[in-house]
Amino acid sequence: MSLRIVVAVKYVPDATGDRHFAEDLTTDRDAVDGLLSELDEYAVEQALQIAEAVGDAEVTAVTVGPEDARGAVLKALQMGAAKGVHVEDDALHGTDVIGTSLVLAKAIEHVGFDLVVTGMASTDGTAGVVPALLAERLGVPQVTLLSQVGVAEGKVVGRRDGDTASEELEAALPALVSVTDQSGEARYPSFKGIMGAKKKPLESLDLSDLGVEASEVGLAAAWTAVDDATARPARTAGTIVKDEGEGGRQLAEFLASQKFV
Amino acid sequence: MAEVLVYVDHADGAVRKPTLELLTLARRIGDPVAVHLGPGAQEAAKVLGEHGAVRVLAADAPEFSDYLVVPKVDALQAAAQAVQPAAILVPSSGEGKEIAARLALRLGSGIITDAVDVTAGDDGPVATQSAFAAAFTTRSRVTRGVPVITVKPNSAPVQAAPAAGAVEALQVAFGELATGTKVVSRTPRASTGRPELTEAAIVVSGGRGVNGAENFSLIEELADSLGAAVGASRAAVDAGWYPHSNQVGQTGKTVSPQLYIANGISGAIQHRAGMQTSKTIVAVNKDAEAPIFDLVDYGVVGDLFQVVPQLTAEIKARKG
Numbered sequence: 001m002s003l004r005i006v007v008a009v010k011y012v013p014d015a016t017g018d019r020h021f022a023e024d025l026t027t028d029r030d031a032v033d034g035l036l037s038e039l040d041e042y043a044v045e046q047a048l049q050i051a052e053a054v055g056d057a058e059v060t061a062v063t064v065g066p067e068d069a070r071g072a073v074l075k076a077l078q079m080g081a082a083k084g085v086h087v088e089d090d091a092l093h094g095t096d097v098i099g100t101s102l103v104l105a106k107a108i109e110h111v112g113f114d115l116v117v118t119g120m121a122s123t124d125g126t127a128g129v130v131p132a133l134l135a136e137r138l139g140v141p142q143v144t145l146l147s148q149v150g151v152a153e154g155k156v157v158g159r160r161d162g163d164t165a166s167e168e169l170e171a172a173l174p175a176l177v178s179v180t181d182q183s184g185e186a187r188y189p190s191f192k193g194i195m196g197a198k199k200k201p202l203e204s205l206d207l208s209d210l211g212v213e214a215s216e217v218g219l220a221a222a223w224t225a226v227d228d229a230t231a232r233p234a235r236t237a238g239t240i241v242k243d244e245g246e247g248g249r250q251l252a253e254f255l256a257s258q259k260f261v
Numbered sequence: 262m263a264e265v266l267v268y269v270d271h272a273d274g275a276v277r278k279p280t281l282e283l284l285t286l287a288r289r290i291g292d293p294v295a296v297h298l299g300p301g302a303q304e305a306a307k308v309l310g311e312h313g314a315v316r317v318l319a320a321d322a323p324e325f326s327d328y329l330v331v332p333k334v335d336a337l338q339a340a341a342q343a344v345q346p347a348a349i350l351v352p353s354s355g356e357g358k359e360i361a362a363r364l365a366l367r368l369g370s371g372i373i374t375d376a377v378d379v380t381a382g383d384d385g386p387v388a389t390q391s392a393f394a395a396a397f398t399t400r401s402r403v404t405r406g407v408p409v410i411t412v413k414p415n416s417a418p419v420q421a422a423p424a425a426g427a428v429e430a431l432q433v434a435f436g437e438l439a440t441g442t443k444v445v446s447r448t449p450r451a452s453t454g455r456p457e458l459t460e461a462a463i464v465v466s467g468g469r470g471v472n473g474a475e476n477f478s479l480i481e482e483l484a485d486s487l488g489a490a491v492g493a494s495r496a497a498v499d500a501g502w503y504p505h506s507n508q509v510g511q512t513g514k515t516v517s518p519q520l521y522i523a524n525g526i527s528g529a530i531q532h533r534a535g536m537q538t539s540k541t542i543v544a545v546n547k548d549a550e551a552p553i554f555d556l557v558d559y560g561v562v563g564d565l566f567q568v569v570p571q572l573t574a575e576i577k578a579r580k581g
Contacts (some may be wrong), residue, residue: 019394019396019398020393021399095538127374128358129374132359139438142441144359145355161506162450163450164449165449170443170445172441182468182505221556224371224373224402229398232397238560240560240561242563243563243568252575253541258541
């Protein structure tokens, strides 16, 4: 029986753009071009590598977000995923991590899975909690923050490099894994991949398809509230000196004046 | 007064500094109750009590080390039910955030991650976060359930505040999922003797301009003269000059030290995302146009191979 791999991806504002908040203090998605979160590229890569290693496997990319967010699924299809699912609904605007994990979990259950693969965090919100929330909701083991991952004989094994120790982990399928940027360089879509992606199935779903009430998601239903967001004041121009042979000593003098030495 | 749960991050009873910082923040909201899981509760309790923990709920079981994350969630859930806290504070490590997230979901509570400050507000704790690579500062609240907040290292001073800190046993019933992910083996990271990157008060980093693994010894010597941690830019890590565990940036670690010294780092957005909230920023770079100079309090345009050794020697001389 075929191994069903679902990779969750997110469309995020380009970090090199001028990202800011909209009036309702949600992320302003119109102001900056979006793209597949870089950290999710690693997830797609590992999903594809696992599928290639197993042989009999199918990779489905799932995203939740506005119309543009299809772009994240499309990139995954170009890289090699077999099919895509895009959950789009006006009621989703302003959904927090708790609500996002609810909708993603329903979408993943809708697709059917043996293995869920995610990135370690999004590059916009950067909270890094959705993988753990998904595992909790799906009721499967979390094998997270992996720099190395493999699947064999109904088990997922991986290495988690923490701040104080490196751990070898193991769990039975079905399971959820998240991977770090150390899991392996993500492939670029080939021309053939880009052309082929257009013909791959990309299913569109709304909340009613997933049995989620509009009142369970969105800004009003978020379990947290942002009271204000202020742009950080521009830094006052610092002192910049050119090294004429005394640069190191001048810097030491500055550090001493600031009581660091 | 309401009680506030503080999750204790420790190594066999040696409490890590971010937990002591959390105790300072917790006292602004209520009486801190520390939750210590695994061995070493008695040793930890002494330190926790000196920093304001009114009591220490302790549980030890092999599950905490043999399986990933979920046993600790089970235990914190038991603690939350026993205490009915006004808030739950957890250090913002990779594991800390995972524990906090699952706990929040189970409690029907909102979660705020990576707070850099927490204060008492009229409607519960108010958390300050920085967003979009520190271009914005937000203030947020949890509007449902017991506020679960993870806090980044260096967000508060460690303050002594003697309290009873007596150890009480916490009863934990592990759920079915607790043994889902087995830790087959654990290899402690070899200690460099330097402070941990995310906790360090001073970070000295090297980038592309360091031009080779062998030259990182210059960066390390400067770091050691200041008692600092060593960081590296993605360019330096991708080139294999320094371990990924030391990478500062969007896909590495976020640091917020009192002093950040960037050497041979241009200051691309990927790097800025990881260090922009540092209190004082200093850079040494050959290129006067490098974007890092837009961030600095003090910058030296010059060859790091000249400037850094001179700086190190001068610091050592001043420290005598």
